[in-house]
Amino acid sequence: MRIFDPHIHMTSRTTDDYRAMAAHGVQAVVEPAFWLGQPRTNPGSFADYFDSLIGWEPYRAAQFGIRHHATIALNPKEANDPRCRGVLDLLPRYLDKDGVVAVGEIGYDSMTPAEDEAFAAQLALAIEYELPALVHTPHRDKAAGTLRTLDVVAASGIEPGRVAIDHLNEVTVGLVRDSGCWMGFSIYPETKMSPPRMVEILKEYGTERILVNSAADWGHSDPLLTVATGEALLAAGFTADDVDRVLWRNPVEFYAQSGRLDLSASPAGPSFAGSSIARGGS
Amino acid sequence: MTLDELRAALAGVPEWAWLADALVRVRADPDTVGPFFARAERKLGREPLVADSPWTAGRAGRALLLAEVADPERIAMLYRQGDAAERLAVLAALPLLDLGDAAVPLLHDALRTNDARLVAAALGPYAAHLDADTWRQGVVKCVFMGIPLGAVDRLDDRADQALAGMLAALAQERAAADRRLPADAVALLNRLTVPPPRKQE
Numbered sequence: 001m002r003i004f005d006p007h008i009h010m011t012s013r014t015t016d017d018y019r020a021m022a023a024h025g026v027q028a029v030v031e032p033a034f035w036l037g038q039p040r041t042n043p044g045s046f047a048d049y050f051d052s053l054i055g056w057e058p059y060r061a062a063q064f065g066i067r068h069h070a071t072i073a074l075n076p077k078e079a080n081d082p083r084c085r086g087v088l089d090l091l092p093r094y095l096d097k098d099g100v101v102a103v104g105e106i107g108y109d110s111m112t113p114a115e116d117e118a119f120a121a122q123l124a125l126a127i128e129y130e131l132p133a134l135v136h137t138p139h140r141d142k143a144a145g146t147l148r149t150l151d152v153v154a155a156s157g158i159e160p161g162r163v164a165i166d167h168l169n170e171v172t173v174g175l176v177r178d179s180g181c182w183m184g185f186s187i188y189p190e191t192k193m194s195p196p197r198m199v200e201i202l203k204e205y206g207t208e209r210i211l212v213n214s215a216a217d218w219g220h221s222d223p224l225l226t227v228a229t230g231e232a233l234l235a236a237g238f239t240a241d242d243v244d245r246v247l248w249r250n251p252v253e254f255y256a257q258s259g260r261l262d263l264s265a266s267p268a269g270p271s272f273a274g275s276s277i278a279r280g281g282s
Numbered sequence: 283m284t285l286d287e288l289r290a291a292l293a294g295v296p297e298w299a300w301l302a303d304a305l306v307r308v309r310a311d312p313d314t315v316g317p318f319f320a321r322a323e324r325k326l327g328r329e330p331l332v333a334d335s336p337w338t339a340g341r342a343g344r345a346l347l348l349a350e351v352a353d354p355e356r357i358a359m360l361y362r363q364g365d366a367a368e369r370l371a372v373l374a375a376l377p378l379l380d381l382g383d384a385a386v387p388l389l390h391d392a393l394r395t396n397d398a399r400l401v402a403a404a405l406g407p408y409a410a411h412l413d414a415d416t417w418r419q420g421v422v423k424c425v426f427m428g429i430p431l432g433a434v435d436r437l438d439d440r441a442d443q444a445l446a447g448m449l450a451a452l453a454q455e456r457a458a459a460d461r462r463l464p465a466d467a468v469a470l471l472n473r474l475t476v477p478p479p480r481k482q483e
Contacts, residue, residue, distance in 0.1 A: 054365040059397050096320040097365045260324060 001230050001243060004028040006251035007134070007166060007184065007213035010057055010068065011038075011049075016070060017216070017223045019065040024227045028067040028263060029257060032055060032105045034075045037218050043086040046074070051064055052091070067263055068270045069255065071104035072097075079118035080110070088121060095129040101258040104134025105166070108145045111138065115215070116152070126191050132162040132257045134184075139173065146172040150179045162257055164211055167192055173201060179208070180198035182254055186215035187225040195225065195232040202233065206246050211254060283335070285349050288342040293332045295339045301346065308350045319347050319360050323367055331367050336374070344371035344380060354384035361388050370399055376408035383411040393420050402433035409435055418445045422452060425467040432466070438473065445475035450456050 003026045010018070010031050018188055021029075033046075041051060053070040061068035069180050072094040074087040094100060104127040108115050126133040135153070138145035148166065160180030167186050168176055176183045185201065186192045193201075198212060216223040230243045255261045283291070292298055304318040323340030331337045337345075348357055348371075357379070361372040373392055376385050389412055392404035405420050412420070421434055422445070431437055449471045453463050465472070 051365075056395075057399065059399075061367060093363060098320070098324050098367065099365055130389065195470075217415075233409050 001025045001227065001247065002027050002238075003226050003230065003247045004030075004251040005213055005223070005226050006030050006164075006211045007032055007215050009034060009188065009215070009217035010061060012214060013223060015064075015275055018061065018066060021223050022064045024224055026066060026223070026226065028069075028251075029061065030069045030071060030251070030269055032071040032102075032227070033073055033151060034136075034217070035077050036107050040078060040105050041081075041083050041243065043084065046084070047090055047113075050094050052096050058099055064129060069099050069101045069261065071102040072100050073104050073106045073134075074118055075105055075108050076109040076115045076118065076136065076138075080112055082113045088118065090228050091122070091125055092129075094254060095122055095125060095131060098262070100131070100258050102132040102134045102164075103129070103165075107136040107165075108135060109136075109140045109147055111141070111145060112146060119149075119152055123153065123158055126162070127156070127158050130259070132164065133158060135163060135165050135181075136163060137228040139167075141165075142169070143171050143175075144237055146175055148174060150161040150181070153179070153181065156240065161209075164254060165213075166213070167215070169193055170197070170201065175191060175263035177205060182209045182211055182250075184211040184213060186213050187229050188215065188218055188220050189225070195229040198229050199232050199236045199238075202238070202242075203236070203247065206239045207242055207250070209250070210246055211251055262266060283331075283342075283419060285345065288337060288345055288378075289329070291337075292326070292339060292342050292346070294333060295331075296325055297327070298337075301343045304343075305346060305350050308330035311354060312351050312353065315347055315351050315356065315360065316363065319344055319364070322347065322371075332388060333462060340367075341371045341374060344368065348372065348375045348379060352379070354381050357381070357385065358388060361391070361415075366397060370403050372399070373406065373408070375404035377406060385413050386404050390416065393423065396427075398427050398429050400428060402429045404413065405434045408437045414440075414442070414444070415419060418448060421428055421445060422448050425449065425463060428464060430464075437470065441470060441474055443474065446471060449473070 002089055005026055006028050008031060008170060012027060017083060028170060034051060050072055058068040072091060078084045103122050106119050106122045123133060135149055136151060147163060164182035164184045165176045166184030173183055185198055187198060212226055214223045214225045230247050233243050234265050290340055292301060307319060308315045322343040326339040327440045328338045328340055331339050331342050351357060357372060363370050388402040389409060392400040409417060417440060424431060424434060449467060456463055
């Protein structure tokens with residue numbers, strides 16, 4: 001089973017995770033820019049974070065043979081802090097980088113006017129930089145938030161096929177399918193979505209335009225739940241080709257729309273395998 | 283390769299027209315260089331420009347853009363605002379640009395990272411501008427990180443007894459942990475500390 005995790009926050013994960021992911025078939029990841037638990041108070045903090053997403057983290061992933069790309073954005077929660085608004089001015093520089101394959105995560109947290117403004121501005125940037133968009137849906141008031149999200153996406157003029165609406169569940173999946181956007185599911189140990197529920201959704205809706213991710217971060221989460229979902233699908237009678245489509249070909253198709261997805265052997269490659277990460281020195 | 287050789291080799295790549303246009307625009311307005319510099323690799327390609335060369339078409343294109351910019355402040359900004367590949371391109375181009383020692387702070391930055399590619403690139407020909415203490419720390423950092431010492435320009439010219447002492451101390455720490463230095467570091471230490479055999483009369 002080859003796996004492309006289209007949404008995982010590796011910055012918050014350990015080298016043990018990278019090792020386990022590689023051992024279980026995870027060969028590529030996309031890390032969306034998001035919040036870090038502790039609120040940031042100025043754009044400089046974001047610049048260092050974004051630099052890490054296009055510098056250090058891809059290098060770290062490569063030590064384990066995993067290809068790492070990023071999506072860059074001002075996330076909705078921090079869009080509400082006036083001290084962080086300057087981040088929007090930093091984005092054009094980052095959206096031009098080779099390792100950036102989408103604008104994201106954008107969308108709603110509390111559906112405030114400040115979030116409206118940041119969301120619309122960043123969808124416009126996705127169009128300008130010819131990038132797909134990765135859209136977070138809120139944890140509270142999710143169905144209303146998803147409807148409003150789809151309205152904003154439609155008003156922006158971006159093609160629905162270049163937008164993934166993430167963190168969906170049984171209640172919101174139908175809305176997104178009818179919009180033509182991609183449907184993202186975050187498989188979590190307890191909340192959001194579980195492997196057995198994901199199996200039922202795929203039975204009902206098929207495998208087209210579906211993305212399955214672990215969204216693993218600094219909270220209670222598990223980077224191997226993509227693997228567990230693949231195994232649950234096989235056990236439920238899906239073919240290996242179905243599983244490959246959902247866990248590899250679909251995310252490749254979605255992010256390849258950026259024209260920047262590079263799944264060739266990493267230049268950081270195995271030549272220095274593990275030496276700097278494993279602290280090979282004394 | 284020299285800038286002229288890079289330019290001649292690039293004239294054969296399919297996207298040469300894109301680069302030629304970018305160079306004209308940057309000459310007219312150096313403020314426009316950022317997006318061209320960021321896009322150069324995906325426009326021009328990541329294949330070696332000539333067989334076995336470390337110069338890819340994209341990296342060579344970036345070197346020509348830097349030569350057009352010429353100003354050390356702007357070059358430093360492109361490095362600071364660059365991703366890893368852009369920073370590597372700046373470091374590779376430094377010996378080809380007429381900057382004196384103005385770009386030494388970029389080497390210091392690269393040597394502080396934990397990215398073996400950046401550390402190795404900081405010890406190329408432009409490292410001639412590094413002071414001896416920083417250079418020795420860089421060489422020992424290569425050994426520590428497992429970077430082949432072939433990355434270090436003029437290694438035997440600059441290696442001295444102070445470096446031998448640092449390598450010997452590292453070898454001792456490794457031995458205490460039942461580990462060894464990489465073979466190229468042992469060979470360097472031997473060259474610095476073992477007198478050459480006398481020629482037979």
